[in-house]
Amino acid sequence: MNLNILYFARVKELINLSGEELIVPAEVDTIVKLKVYLAQRGGVWTELFNGKQLIRAAVNQTLVSDNATIKKEDEVAFFPPVTGG
Amino acid sequence: MTVKVQAENFDLAQEMALLTDDDKSVGAVVSFVGLVRDLHAGEKIQSLILEHYPGMTEKALESIEYEAKSRWQLRQCMIIHRIGQLKPQDQIVLVLVSSAHRSEAFKACEFIMDYLKTQAPFWKKEITEKGERWVDARLSDDEAHARWQ
Numbered sequence: 001m002n003l004n005i006l007y008f009a010r011v012k013e014l015i016n017l018s019g020e021e022l023i024v025p026a027e028v029d030t031i032v033k034l035k036v037y038l039a040q041r042g043g044v045w046t047e048l049f050n051g052k053q054l055i056r057a058a059v060n061q062t063l064v065s066d067n068a069t070i071k072k073e074d075e076v077a078f079f080p081p082v083t084g085g
Numbered sequence: 086m087t088v089k090v091q092a093e094n095f096d097l098a099q100e101m102a103l104l105t106d107d108d109k110s111v112g113a114v115v116s117f118v119g120l121v122r123d124l125h126a127g128e129k130i131q132s133l134i135l136e137h138y139p140g141m142t143e144k145a146l147e148s149i150e151y152e153a154k155s156r157w158q159l160r161q162c163m164i165i166h167r168i169g170q171l172k173p174q175d176q177i178v179l180v181l182v183s184s185a186h187r188s189e190a191f192k193a194c195e196f197i198m199d200y201l202k203t204q205a206p207f208w209k210k211e212i213t214e215k216g217e218r219w220v221d222a223r224l225s226d227d228e229a230h231a232r233w234q
Contacts, residue, residue, distance in 0.1 A: 009219060
């Protein structure tokens, strides 16, 4: 299924990418599975998405937990814990 | 309900006049203005860059305002958050809450800031003499958010 993925702040800088259209296997249907999928790219992707760093996620612009489900054409965003205010 | 995400500065008196706008039922207005500090973790800050997630930011702030209005009897809320490059002493965030009595407005203003700090997608990067660094989230902000749940 196709996803629109966005990256922000330190995550965006480390991978040098602000977003991508990605086609993932249908079984990659939760945030935690998508993180595992991205971690398989190796290098800095593994460091960011292997579960050792706290990376927050949003689905369709709503903050979600790692067990949230994702479906085709969702906008999924990954970013560090927020630091506004 | 008003939410603004902007690079420009804001004027407290002007925004407060807009908020109350001839509403004679308002007996209290509480405001919070956040400023950029010049020192963080022992290092001198030259400037701060605020990044955000356009679209989600506005949605998150509107949802925080909605939640505040569902918990307390409020007349109006306003949140302004600046983005882009800021310097020490610059205003960074404004929260304004109006209500008939002060207690609701005090609580709601604090609630909105505690939620904003942990739920709204903003990220600060500090420019110091030693270079750039992303600001880490603070546990105390999570604890401040948790006490409202």
